[in-house]
Amino acid sequence: MKYSALSLLFLLFASVLSAKDVVIVNPVYEVKTTGITNISKIELKANETQVHLHTVFLPHWWVKFSTANYIEDCATGKKLYPTGMENGEFEKKIYMPDSGDSTFVLLFPALDKSVKKINYINADTEDPSGIYGILLNPKTKAKAKAKQDTPPAVLKWIENEIAKAKRKTLMNEDEFFLNDTVHIVGYIKGYSPLIGFSTGMVYVSNSIAGEDYPIVIQIYKDGRFEGKLPVNHPQYFGLLFGTKYIHFYIEPGQTLGMVLDWEEFLLADRLRDRQYTFKDIRFFGPTALINQELTTFYSQEKELPYRMLYSEESTRKTPDEYKALLNSTTKEYKENLQWALNEKNWDERTKTFFRNNYAITYATFLLRYQMSYVYGRKGDKLPLDFYDFLQDIAMNDRKLLSTSEFDTFINLFGFSNPFRVSHNAFNLRTPKKSYTAYLFEELGFQKTPEDIAYLEKVDSANIYLYGNKQEELSDQEKKDFQAKLNEMSSAFGERYEKQMKDYQKKYLDPLSSVTYADIYEEMWRINDSICYNVLKLKPNLLYDITKVRSLDFTFSEMIKDKKQARTFLAKLESGIAEPFLIAEAERLFSKNYPEDGNTAYELEVGKASEIFKKIIDPFKGKVVFVDFWGIFCGPCIANIQHNKALRSKYKDHEEVAFIFVTSDVESPLDRYDKFVEEQELVNTYRLLSDEYNYLRQLFKFNGIPHYVMVDKEGQIVDDNYHMENVGRELEKITGKTE
Numbered sequence: 001m002k003y004s005a006l007s008l009l010f011l012l013f014a015s016v017l018s019a020k021d022v023v024i025v026n027p028v029y030e031v032k033t034t035g036i037t038n039i040s041k042i043e044l045k046a047n048e049t050q051v052h053l054h055t056v057f058l059p060h061w062w063v064k065f066s067t068a069n070y071i072e073d074c075a076t077g078k079k080l081y082p083t084g085m086e087n088g089e090f091e092k093k094i095y096m097p098d099s100g101d102s103t104f105v106l107l108f109p110a111l112d113k114s115v116k117k118i119n120y121i122n123a124d125t126e127d128p129s130g131i132y133g134i135l136l137n138p139k140t141k142a143k144a145k146a147k148q149d150t151p152p153a154v155l156k157w158i159e160n161e162i163a164k165a166k167r168k169t170l171m172n173e174d175e176f177f178l179n180d181t182v183h184i185v186g187y188i189k190g191y192s193p194l195i196g197f198s199t200g201m202v203y204v205s206n207s208i209a210g211e212d213y214p215i216v217i218q219i220y221k222d223g224r225f226e227g228k229l230p231v232n233h234p235q236y237f238g239l240l241f242g243t244k245y246i247h248f249y250i251e252p253g254q255t256l257g258m259v260l261d262w263e264e265f266l267l268a269d270r271l272r273d274r275q276y277t278f279k280d281i282r283f284f285g286p287t288a289l290i291n292q293e294l295t296t297f298y299s300q301e302k303e304l305p306y307r308m309l310y311s312e313e314s315t316r317k318t319p320d321e322y323k324a325l326l327n328s329t330t331k332e333y334k335e336n337l338q339w340a341l342n343e344k345n346w347d348e349r350t351k352t353f354f355r356n357n358y359a360i361t362y363a364t365f366l367l368r369y370q371m372s373y374v375y376g377r378k379g380d381k382l383p384l385d386f387y388d389f390l391q392d393i394a395m396n397d398r399k400l401l402s403t404s405e406f407d408t409f410i411n412l413f414g415f416s417n418p419f420r421v422s423h424n425a426f427n428l429r430t431p432k433k434s435y436t437a438y439l440f441e442e443l444g445f446q447k448t449p450e451d452i453a454y455l456e457k458v459d460s461a462n463i464y465l466y467g468n469k470q471e472e473l474s475d476q477e478k479k480d481f482q483a484k485l486n487e488m489s490s491a492f493g494e495r496y497e498k499q500m501k502d503y504q505k506k507y508l509d510p511l512s513s514v515t516y517a518d519i520y521e522e523m524w525r526i527n528d529s530i531c532y533n534v535l536k537l538k539p540n541l542l543y544d545i546t547k548v549r550s551l552d553f554t555f556s557e558m559i560k561d562k563k564q565a566r567t568f569l570a571k572l573e574s575g576i577a578e579p580f581l582i583a584e585a586e587r588l589f590s591k592n593y594p595e596d597g598n599t600a601y602e603l604e605v606g607k608a609s610e611i612f613k614k615i616i617d618p619f620k621g622k623v624v625f626v627d628f629w630g631i632f633c634g635p636c637i638a639n640i641q642h643n644k645a646l647r648s649k650y651k652d653h654e655e656v657a658f659i660f661v662t663s664d665v666e667s668p669l670d671r672y673d674k675f676v677e678e679q680e681l682v683n684t685y686r687l688l689s690d691e692y693n694y695l696r697q698l699f700k701f702n703g704i705p706h707y708v709m710v711d712k713e714g715q716i717v718d719d720n721y722h723m724e725n726v727g728r729e730l731e732k733i734t735g736k737t738e
Helices: 002-019 152-163 262-270 288-300 319-343 348-376 384-392 398-402 406-414 417-429 435-442 449-464 475-495 497-513 516-534 541-549 551-558 562-573 579-592 607-619 634-642 644-649 669-678 689-699 723-734
Strands: 022-025 037-044 048-056 070-073 084-086 101-109 117-122 129-135 180-189 199-206 211-219 224-231 235-241 244-250 255-261 282-284 623-628 656-663 684-687 706-710 716-718
Touching: 037 129, 152 180, 152 224, 152 255, 152 282, 180 244, 180 262, 199 224, 199 689, 211 235, 211 689, 235 398, 244 255, 244 262, 244 288, 255 262, 255 288, 282 288, 288 348, 319 348, 348 384, 348 398, 348 406, 398 406, 398 541, 406 541, 417 516, 435 497, 449 475, 475 497, 516 551, 516 562, 541 551, 541 579, 551 562, 551 579, 562 579, 607 623, 607 656, 607 689, 623 634, 623 723, 634 644, 644 723, 656 689, 656 723, 669 684, 684 689
Parallel strands: 180 255, 623 656, 656 684
Antiparallel strands: 022 037, 037 048, 048 101, 070 117, 084 101, 117 129, 180 224, 199 211, 199 235, 211 224, 235 244, 255 282, 623 706, 706 716
16 A cells, blocks of 8 residues: 555656656757857747747847747757747847847747757848757756867868968069969868858959959868969958958968867857957968968957948048048057057068058048049049049059958059040040031031921930930830931931031041040050159059959950950050069950950859759750849849840740849848749749859859850850840840830
8 A cells, every 4th residue: 555655646746747847048059150149048838938038239239030030840840930029029129238138038839849959040031040959958958168179180181281282381572473373271160061051252353354253162061161262463362151251361372271160250240340350260371470460460450440431421521621530530540550560570471461451441441532522523523632642652562462452442543533534535436526516507507497396306315215314204205205206317317418428428437447446545545644644653563453454344345356456455565564464464365355256165064063054954945144133232123123024025935035043142032032023033043152152153253233145055155244235135136126
């Protein structure tokens, strides 16, 4: 009897225990992608699951929770969505207190008792994140996070890769320009494929030729990463993982190793009020010391006030006011840098980089201001003495090309306002007298009522068909307007048919011998004069780079005749002193005027080509126009909307097809689906960002929209197609006109 009573008591106690809530405090997880939110507690109740979220963020910044958030059974993939929330409201901005510390509780349906591990997903379409592999065993305790060591096998791999490098030392002082590659190898401590990306990107820029080479950095499942970058001189790069940049300096032929820590990525995620500079990096290779010194200074020094200096309020200031603002806001940074240059026992290359980087960054601020000033004031010119700062730059110093802002600087310098006067070279192809001036002034004809009506119609067309009032007319009104204008133009031409022939002979025929090569030769003659006589700059390397940077556009869009291009280039090169710049100019010539005259090409074998071929192979036998776009890209959206009628006209056509490619990052699913339906898009592909990165590398584009034209055999006809030409191209392919 005693045994039976004890057994009954045991069973009753066990049933009470089984009914008790399970509480997991600071649950163990595998990896997370948010530096803002942590799960402090999970309560598994009979009727619901409570997830306690401890949020640490910037004071007075806001967070938001969505009803699209969910918890997910790692074993089955079953998702549970929230039924309620404590300490906040769904879909509402919740501003953080002064402490930056808050706790929220999300309520979910009860989890099945068999669930052992879950993911928590914040499904914000613009800022998704997650905490993965959360263990629901209250007995499993999180260990205090010790500094994670890099596995010896990884360090050995990095050491071996550096040993294979073509160049194992720093370049000599007299070395600089050299076409080669660099090899980046490294490791991310704490990485997991669950993080959501398996590639990084380095946006390589050839500042001399004005070319971009986005290069994929492959991340392996164990956290190692590597990639090879084309370079032609020492450069300072930004390696992009997710949304975070890691900067580094490297020289041609070298291999650079680096070890990163995922915990620092999470810290950077939380500190969103700044351009976070990673500091917990271990570098390996010839430039390791330089990179460590650069990283140490930039991570400790307060960054320059870019946002404020580029703000609309700042650019509305007068030139003197802006220069005063720039000097006052950069004073402390400049003084701290100068102190460090004097006191720190840095490598001389590090010191040179810091000096040059500050000089180019300072000049870039001023050139950005002049661009905003000119455009914001409808063409007002800055006083020429504004540009005196250019005389303080060592324009022949090759090492300026290694700085972080050089690409921006050289682009703004080449297009700065003083050089705009060179566009007058196009007057070489402009008749000295207009046709109407010839008729009514030189010949003395009196305008008839029909003439007056026609000329007024032409003026109106410049406003309503081509000017700033295009939106005031419907499509039908524009067609009627154009038809009437054509009718009046024909009548005007018939009235003065003989006079037109005389005008042609006297004013137009002499212009037929003027080529675009002549125009561009005159443009650079004017630019030379501006550079040397107006800006008071002596012949220099940086100005010569602006000449070479212009050639790809000049050759591909303006000078179609190869012989004329060769004559033009020979004259341009005669004023360039640096042999490497001449070699780059020759490469651009060969690229645009191939020996066989055929610019179409086959895709090379590789992962990127495989991804693209999977997309285009079903359209073999058709000419394909591929549109790389994103939902947040205004020009992308505008162009797709503009061509809606054109797509409808050629829908299901046997000879042509339109393909649209975006990524999960460029186009969140809800907005993507809505836009695709609204625009009646077919042949649409929303790739994972890793796949999309490979296509960026394949077709060498940084920005979007970007267009590629593929022929019926799958060859690439044009990997930087101008979509404004598509209407005429389609008519040529199909013979189908309005």
